[in-house]
Amino acid sequence: MEKGRTQRYYDANPAANKKRLAQQARYQKTKKGKKLKHDAYVGSLKIGKKGDGKDVSHTSKGLRLASPKANRSKKGIHA
Numbered sequence: 282m283e284k285g286r287t288q289r290y291y292d293a294n295p296a297a298n299k300k301r302l303a304q305q306a307r308y309q310k311t312k313k314g315k316k317l318k319h320d321a322y323v324g325s326l327k328i329g330k331k332g333d334g335k336d337v338s339h340t341s342k343g344l345r346l347a348s349p350k351a352n353r354s355k356k357g358i359h360a
Contacts, residue, residue, distance in 0.1 A: 284292070291298035308314045324344040325337045338347035 335346040336352040338352045
C-alpha cells in the first residue's frame, strides 16, 4: 500500500514525527483521549468486529464497518 502525503512528510522530517508522537502519547492519556479509545473499543465489540480487516467508522448514522481506505478518506461511507 502506498504511503499517504502525511506519512511521507513525517518520514522526511524525523524531528516533526517525534514531536507528533509525543503529542499523541500525551493526548491518549487525557480523559477525552481515554473516552474516545474506550468508546471505539466498545463500539467494535457491539458491531461484531473480529479481525476482518475493517475499521469501525463513526458516522452520523452511528457506528458502521468500513474499509480502512473509506474510513480514513471519509469519502463514500460518510457522504
